[in-house]
Amino acid sequence: MTGKVDVAVVGGGITGLTAAHHAAVEGASVVHFIGAGVPGGLVANVGELEGFPAAGPVAALDVALRLTEENEKLGVEVVSEDVARLETAGPRWRLSTDAGAREARSVVAATGARLRMIDVPGAARLMDKGVSQCAWCNGSLYRGSEVVVVGGGDSALQEALHLAKFAAQVTIVTRGETLKARRSLIDRAADSERISFRWEAEIVEVLGGDSVTGVRLRDRATGEAEELGCAALFVYVGLSPASQWLPEQIARDTDGHVLTDASFATSASGLFAAGAMRKGYGGRLTHAVGEATAAGLAAVGHAARGKP
Ligand SMILES: Cc1cc2nc3c(=O)[nH]c(=O)nc-3n(C[C@H](O)[C@H](O)[C@H](O)COP(=O)(O)OP(=O)(O)OC[C@H]3O[C@@H](n4cnc5c(N)ncnc54)[C@H](O)[C@@H]3O)c2cc1C
Numbered sequence: 001m002t003g004k005v006d007v008a009v010v011g012g013g014i015t016g017l018t019a020a021h022h023a024a025v026e027g028a029s030v031v032h033f034i035g036a037g038v039p040g041g042l043v044a045n046v047g048e049l050e051g052f053p054a055a056g057p058v059a060a061l062d063v064a065l066r067l068t069e070e071n072e073k074l075g076v077e078v079v080s081e082d083v084a085r086l087e088t089a090g091p092r093w094r095l096s097t098d099a100g101a102r103e104a105r106s107v108v109a110a111t112g113a114r115l116r117m118i119d120v121p122g123a124a125r126l127m128d129k130g131v132s133q134c135a136w137c138n139g140s141l142y143r144g145s146e147v148v149v150v151g152g153g154d155s156a157l158q159e160a161l162h163l164a165k166f167a168a169q170v171t172i173v174t175r176g177e178t179l180k181a182r183r184s185l186i187d188r189a190a191d192s193e194r195i196s197f198r199w200e201a202e203i204v205e206v207l208g209g210d211s212v213t214g215v216r217l218r219d220r221a222t223g224e225a226e227e228l229g230c231a232a233l234f235v236y237v238g239l240s241p242a243s244q245w246l247p248e249q250i251a252r253d254t255d256g257h258v259l260t261d262a263s264f265a266t267s268a269s270g271l272f273a274a275g276a277m278r279k280g281y282g283g284r285l286t287h288a289v290g291e292a293t294a295a296g297l298a299a300v301g302h303a304a305r306g307k308p
Contacts, residue, residue, distance in 0.1 A: 004103045005029040006303035008095050009296070010083045010245075011110035013041025014060075014285050015275030017067040018292035019108040019299070024074035026300040031077045031102055033095065040064035041112045042239075042276065043285065045136045050158055050185065052285045083111075083245055086271075091306055093270060105270060105303035108295045109246060109258065112276040113239035118150065122206030123235070130212025130232045135159035142167050142232050148215055150203055151236035152176055154283070157185040159234055164194040171228060173198045175220060198228070206233055241277040253279050264295035270302050 005028075009020040012034025020032040038044050043060035052058065072078055081097040088094070092103040115133045117123060123131055132138045135149075139162055147167045149160045152174035158181075163170045172189070177199055179186055189195045198217065205216040207227065214229040241256045251259040251267035257279035264272045274291035275281060281291065 004092065004105075005031045005077075006105050007031075007108065007296070007299045008033065008093065008102060008104035008106075009108045009110060009299075010086075010095065011035065011041070011112055011242075011275070011277075012037075012039035012064070012068075013110060013112045013275060013288070014043070014064070014067075015041075015112065015288040015292040015295075016108070016110035017064060017071065018289050019110055019274060019296035020071050020076050021067065021074065022293050022296035023108070023300050024071060024076045026297065028300045028303055030071075030075070031079060031095075031104065032071060033079045033081055033083045033097065034068065035082050035111075036080060038064070039068050042115070045134050046158070047136050047162070049285065050154070051182065086246055088247075088268075091270075105306045106299040107271050108264075108292070108299045109243070109266070109271065109273040109277060110275045110292065110295075111242040111245065113241050115155075115236065116238045116240055118203060118235055118237055120203055120205055122208065123233075126206050126208055126212050126233075129210060130208060131206060132232060132234050133236070135162045135234050138232070139163045139166050144168050145231035146171070146229060147232045147234065148173055148203075148228060148230045149234045149236065150174075151238075152179045152181065153236065153238070154181045154185060156236040157181040157189050159236060160195055161185065161188055161192065163234065164192050167194065170195045171198055171230070172196070173201050173203060173215070173217060173228075175200065175202055203233070239276060243277050246271075257281075263298050264291060265298065270299075270306075272299050272302075 007023040007028045009032045046060045048057045085096040143166045146169045150173045200220045201217045207214040258273040272295040274295035275288045
């Protein structure tokens with residue numbers, strides 16, 4: 001891996017793929033570090049995207065693979081490695097992976113976020129033994145069973161609706177009295193005979209020996225405990241930004257979200273950030289696409305200004 005480029009894009013989710021695309025369309029030389037896994041990021045396993053304009057239902061992996069292919073046709077160099085470190089090298093940025101280093105005039109950081117896990121007894125021990133964060137991967141294992149989903153946002157509801165195709169009953173456990181999800185998902189969940197809600201409750205323990213047999217809940221209003229039998233627990237309780245590979249001096253909020261201005265510039269010249277790692281990100285793929293377009297173009301503009 002050698003050579004200097006105009007723009008480096010880091011992150012193989014929809015934000016990174018879109019930013020690389022727009023930078024290449026503008027004629028910049030682009031290297032795109034998509035990470036070690038398949039492209040697609042948080043939605044890589046989602047078999048049917050919500051609210052993503054396309055001619056009919058579409059699987060995220062198909063979108064991501066198609067975008068990667070199109071980017072390669074535009075001349076984007078796609079590297080299936082994680083960037084471990086970013087540092088300045090004179091007027092450029094140096095990006096290091098386990099295989100080597102590359103330099104770029106500007107960088108778009110698009111490494112998104114990871115799903116948070118609940119920190120209660122049993123959750124880590126029973127991971128992949130009934131505790132899961134991928135309904136599209138594991139949902140069909142629970143045909144005819146009772147399952148619990150914890151969370152109250154878009155992903156909790158979207159995944160609960162998918163699970164309801166297999167499970168006898170899906171209980172959504174949520175801390176609040178209302179949901180934060182988009183209206184269409186709330187309405188579909190409310191209409192499903194197989195989905196019910198346990199409001200104002202939190203999971204305090206995941207129960208089971210070799211596999212999940214239930215969860216212990218605490219009612220947030222009364223403090224009372226109760227047990228709910230289930231064969232699986234799917235956890236969608238929010239995201240943590242994946243920004244640890246950025247230099248320490250890049251401004252972030254206390255959770256690690258990168259701070260940017262309205263043009264997606266970070267606190268360091270030539271470093272832009274977009275998508276789920278950014279403070280103020282809207283949360284939907286269409287937000288990712290918009291932010292990535294603007295960040296990709298801003299990165300090209302910065303790179304061009306630095307050219308002799
Ligand atoms: C279960 C679930 C379902 C969802 N469904 C929908 C939906 O149907 N419609 C919708 O609009 N939104 C949906 N969302 C929200 C959507 O997933 C996010 O808004 C979107 O994925 C953000 O894209 P991103 O590219 O910024 O980040 P991510 O999707 O998190 O992608 C980041 C990428 O960067 C890579 N990466 C991380 N660190 C490094 C590194 N150091 N070097 C190189 N690469 C790295 C990761 O491997 C990943 O590929 C869903 C979210 C979840 C959790």
